[in-house]
Every structure is written in C-alpha cells, then in structure tokens.
Amino acid sequence: MTLDRLKTLTRTRRLSRREFIQQAIAAGITVAAAEGLFTAMARAEPKKGGRFRMGLGSGSTNDTLDPGSIPDTFNQVVAWGALRSSLTDVTADGTIVPDLAESFESSPDAKQWVFKLRKGVEFHNGKSVDANDVVASFQYHLGADSKSAAKPLLADLTEVKADGKDTVVFTLSNGNADFPFVTYDFHIPIMPAADGKVDWESGIGTGPYVKSRYEPGARFEGKRYANYHGQTYFDEIEVLSIIDVAARMNALITGEIDFADRADLKTLPMLQRNPGVVVSEIAGFAHYTAPMNCTVAPFNDKNVRLALKYAVDRQELVNKILLGHGTIGNDNPLAKGVPFHADPKEQHAYDPDKAKFHLKAAGLQSLAVDLSTADAAFAGAVDSALLMKEQAAKAGIDINVVREPNDGYWSNVWLKKPWCFCYWNGRTTADAMFTTAYVTGAAWNDTFWSNAGFDKMLAAARSELDANKRAGMYAELQNLVAEDGGALVLMFNNLVNVHSDKLAHGPVAPNYDVDGMKIAQRWWFA
Template sequence: PIPELAESWEPSADASKWTFKLRKGVEFHNGKTLDAEDVVFSINYHRGEESKSSGKSLVTAVKDVKSDGKHTVVFLLEGGNADFPFIMSDYHLAIFPAGTTDFEKGIGTGAFKLVSWEPGVKALTKRNPNYWKEGRGHFDEVETIYINDVSARINALKTGQIDAMNRCERKTFHLLEKISGIKGINLTGTTHYTIPMLSDVPPYDNNDVRLALKLTVDREQLVKHILRGYGAVGNDHPIAPSQRFYASELPQRKYDPDKARYHMKKAGKLDHTFKLHVSDAAFSGAVDTAVLIKESATKAGIKIDVVREPQDGYWSNVWMKKGWTFS
C-alpha cells in the first residue's frame, strides 16, 4: 500500500497487533484536523453490529481499535494477518470526522468536496483548497454523471454531454478512437472480475461444486471474446500478472469439462440447475460472460440458468445476497 492518511505502520511479531502513525496537518472538508479518534470512530462505524457499510466484512477480524495519542492508532486482531495494511487501503473503509451522524454529506479528506448528490443520478464536487497533497486537484469543479447503460454512455461522449468516460465497452473502443476529438487510453490496471459464490449457502458450501464450476469457465475464451484481448487470464486470486507479488508458480486453473463433470458427480449435483445472477452493472460484458459460461458448462453436462438482474439495485439487492453472482 502507498502511504496516505497513514504515513507508516508496524506489526507485532505475530502480526496480530498493528500500529499506524497518522499524517499530521490533514484537514477534513469541514475544517477539522484529522486525528486518531477520527480513525477509531470510523473503523468502529464500519465494523459495528448494525453497520451497513460495504467495508464491514473487511474488518470482522478487528478485535479492538484504539488511539495512542493524537497521531497513533493501534489495531488488535483476532489472529495474525500480514495483509492487514492492504486491507486497510480498501476504498470502502472511508475515514470520517468522529461523531459523524449524517454520512450523506460526504465529509472526507480528499481533493474534492461534495457539493450535491443525487443517488444513482449525479454528484457535483468542487476543489478542496486545503488538500494535503500540494498541486493536486486540477479542476475547479467535477460533475460525475452515473450512466449505467453502455450505449447511453457512448452517445453522451460523442455528443459532448460528458468530457470523459470509463468502463468503455471493448468492442467499441477501437471505433471511438477513430472519432475526431476523442482519445482512448488503454492502461494496464489491477481490476479483476470475479464470479463469487456464497460458500456458506447450499449448494455452494460443497467444495466439489465450487471446483466443478471453476473448471467450467473457459478463461481464455472470455479474454478473447469478452475483453477483446484487453486483459489477462485470471487464476482465482486478485493479483494481476503485471503486479509485483503475482504468484507465477501457481499452476494455472484451466477449462476442463471432464474434470468438472467428475467433481459435480462426486457432489451429487449433476441434475441440479445452478442460477447465475448477473447484470452489466457488475462490469461491461458481464451478461455476455454469463452466457459463455453457460455454454461451456454444457460440455460438462452441468446446467446453468442465467438470471438477468436489473442494473438499478444490483449491488444492494443481488450481489453477495444471491448464491452466485458477478463482481
């Protein structure tokens, strides 16, 4: 992780205790100076019993968090975890001023302050003149418009309604580059697409079922047809081949319908129809991905029903609530 609000961190010998040193002189958007109590409050908010934070699952192993002076925060974990600093860098774990009750105001420490927000429609932000990173925040205002529909996003870019867009559909990327005034940027990223199963919910609580379904995915075909070559084959972990800690020594899991059928038969689920819940809200091309997985699974005699979910409400109503989804 790159130091941001925390300048440094140190583990105990068994990595069950982590001590973070905070950056001094950082201001929230409301003028309050960041201190350790803000971090303690925010983490306790994320991990609270009634919390609806998307980061709650990330901090379930935190047994206690406390301040040690104004600029030191100490985390006590249920057990040793060498990856704890990486977990704490997740964007879901936002830091708020201690005592915050109205989280929709979006009081943070970033380069832009929230001016207005219409959930699912748009957000208007303005530059934070007191941002701790000198020379950053290059625009006076930024309006972010939420356009889930791929065609609508492309039309907005073509007509000048928007100045920039992300998540460009791969099959149209090269066509957009040919339009005068539009420049496409293709960067090696760290985004990874997953198709998670709830391993505590039947039938996905059976390891043979999960393994069989993994073996029905023809990953090379997905990279070729869905990503249009703009990607790399995954291997059931989030570290990309371009990253420093990529586990190149791990055998690549490959498409193997015969082995998939063996494990599904072992689990006693060959006659079962698995529901794969999907929406392009997860990523552009998710629905087409599900269809290809369904087709490749038929060669193993495994039946998959692709359930197309609405884009609106997908993350709150479907993801990690249904047994098998896209992320």
C-alpha cells in the same frame, strides 16, 4: 527509486528541483539528463481550472455515502476519491505514502503502529482534523452490529487511541506488516467526529472537493476545496452514472462528458479513429467473477464447484467478451502485479470430461442451475452468461440465464442470489483481497465460503515478517481459494477507459480503476 516514481513525486510537488536531481543521480541518471528531465516536466506543469465531467458505468438508487458499504465505482470515486481522504495513499507504482498522516512507524513485531497526523488539515466545514476524528473513524467499523466491509480488515485491531491531538496509536493482537495499506482502504476515510460519533451523512470530509449536489446512482457535483491539504486541479467536477455503455460512449463523443470508464470494446477501433478521443488501457488488478454461495445446494458440494470451474472456457470469454483486452483467470483473485502472486498448482482449463468426472463424484449425471446476470455487474455480463451456458452444456450442465434489472443489482442480486456475477477492482495486497472477500464471515465474502485452515494461515501470513515465508504462505492460500473456494475467477480485464484529448495526467494507477479512484484529484486539463 524508479524514474516513474520520481516523475510522480515531482508532479505532485513532493520533490524540489534539488531533491529530484539528487534522487535521479542515485538512480543512475546523469546530472545533465536530470536537469533536462526536470525542466521538461516543469514546462508540462499541470494547470488549474475547468469543470471535469465523467460518466461511469455504475451507480444505483440504493447507493450511499456510508463508507462502510459503498458498493461500486461511482460511489468509490465520489465518497472516497473526491470527498474524503485516508491516513495513507498508494502511488501509481504501488508505494504506500502518507496522506492525512505525516508519518507512520511500527514496533519491531508490527503489533503497534504510530501515526503522526499532518498539521493544519481541515474538514470542509472548517473543523481541524485531530486524533479523535481518526479514532472515531476507525471505531465506526468495529461495532458488534457493524456490517462494514472494512470490519474483517480490522479484526486484529485491539485498540486505537489518541496520544495528544496529532498522534494515533494502533495496537494489534497480531503483527501486520501491511497495516499502512489497511489504513488506505477506501472504506476507512477519516470523517469529522463529535462525542465519538462520526458524521458520514453530510459527505463532509478532507478530500479535494466539497459536495454541491448528490443524487444516489445518478449524479454528483463538487467544487474544489480551497483548503485541501494536497494538490488538485479542476475547479469543479461532475460525476454521472451512465450504465448503458453505448450511451456512455456517445456522451464522450458528443462532448457531454470528458471521461468514460469501461469503454465499449466492440466499438474501440472506431473510438480510436476519433481525433478528439484518447484510449487509456493498462493491465490492472481488476477481475470478473461468478461467485457461488457455498452454503446453498448444489454449490455446497466441492465437486459441483469444481465441475463448474472446468465447464467454463475462460479463453473464449477473454476472446469474445474482452476482445483480447485481458487475461484468463484461474480462480485466483490475485493479479500478477500483486505482491506474492502465485499461479495455483491446478489449472482449471476448459475440460468437459473433468467437469463430468466431478459431477459423478457429487453423485450427479447432470446439473441444472440458475445464473443471475445483468450488465451492471460488468460490461458484457449477459453475453458472458450466454457463452457459459453453451460451454457448460457439453459437460451435461444446464445453466439457466436469469436476466436481472441493472438498477439495484448490487443490493438485490449480489450477496442475495446463489450464483451471479461480480466485478472486483482487486486490492493492493494479497491480505486485503483475501480478508475482504474470502475470510469466514467477511461482509463482502460473496461466496459465503468458510475454510478454517485458510483463515488460520491467512492470520499467520499477515503477521509473518519474513518475506520468503510469507510468499510460501500466500502461495498455499491461493491454492486453497482456487481449488476449494466458491468463486469462478473468469478473467482479469484490462482497465480500458476513454477520455477527451484535452485531459492530461501522470502515471495511471493499476490497483483500482479510474486511476486508483483518484482521477478527480490527479488529472487536469492541458
């Protein structure tokens, strides 16, 4: 067990002094050092109280509390991080741990998983959580007409049933060593059920905050739930959608909010000079993409897709859009911190001559395409499109930049226009990322890419329990996505957020932005 992991467990009161010292000794720390460390942490014990206000650069009037379709950070923080809980949770160091579950274990072939529920957990309306709520919450995503983004993650789930009030048994058609991570997905929180039907409209959940006010794409307010089964600190939270980055930064500086995501990188040095502002930056799993619809001409031609991949100077994008706060993408959506990450064999470095070669292979001398963009996709998206236009021109490619409205971007542009921009938080496992966005027919497969070989190998990798064999399979899957897929993975953006120096927190999770979407639960006022 690592030192950070020990600190996290202690801070969340999952380890007593005695347990901490025992684990610290096992990790090679002396008794004296362990005693001193535990005492120092105890003195820095998080405090309860206060109203936490955050401003987020996402949100739309089309937003919903429906967990199967929550589209952006605003609703992920609200509908999952504040209102609801999942069977499992992932710590800042990437460890899967029980949340609503008390424990989980699998059969030797990982085809059956048994989850024991934590006793005494209640929904915000006072109803006790039982196995029937869990069954209905999972079945909600499985219907024939379901368009839930979680549906492909549960494609191998053949049965979910209650075994008494406190036990749920999941049966899979194929083994899945990562199934506990599937139950952590933010689309699959546990909701109250009656007669097999879940209630998602009310926002009633088992999360740390009870809904007081919800205006889609504008504002959420919540109060701490007295009977929450875990630890949380703020008395109240307020989440504001502030799309304009300048307005968001100004709201922080003037004290209107305590936290802002997606910091304005252009003014970051000025923000850092403000004595009341703290900059938080970590290299996470998040990335910016330009998905092409592979079913629509000219993107249905692999050579056109490759031409565009070679026509983009990713390093220039990192330098000018991220101002160095990130790394280049190579059309592989798995960040280096994701288990089984592998660099694709082909590196799509900027090469206008190679772009021209692939255009010629597609029977084209030149190419004219529209690229839909709005800064709602990610901060700097419009500037990115204009840079890409300049870069691609050297390869004989004319990119017409179409500026779309910020409001409604995720419902009217993404998954609708043939070529646009997208922001991905990434996923904790390779399987989750590929299953959510790259497998044939997935609701969030924004490239509409279909590769039978990819689908077959992904299913095999999911059920392979030998780590070395899985690594080889996932390496090949990353090669397939990079070379044949329809997503230009442009860059991995560091998670750069800013907050008041009155806030305190433990280790920050890299898997999703805003501390794994759990900031309202994990942070406190010092």
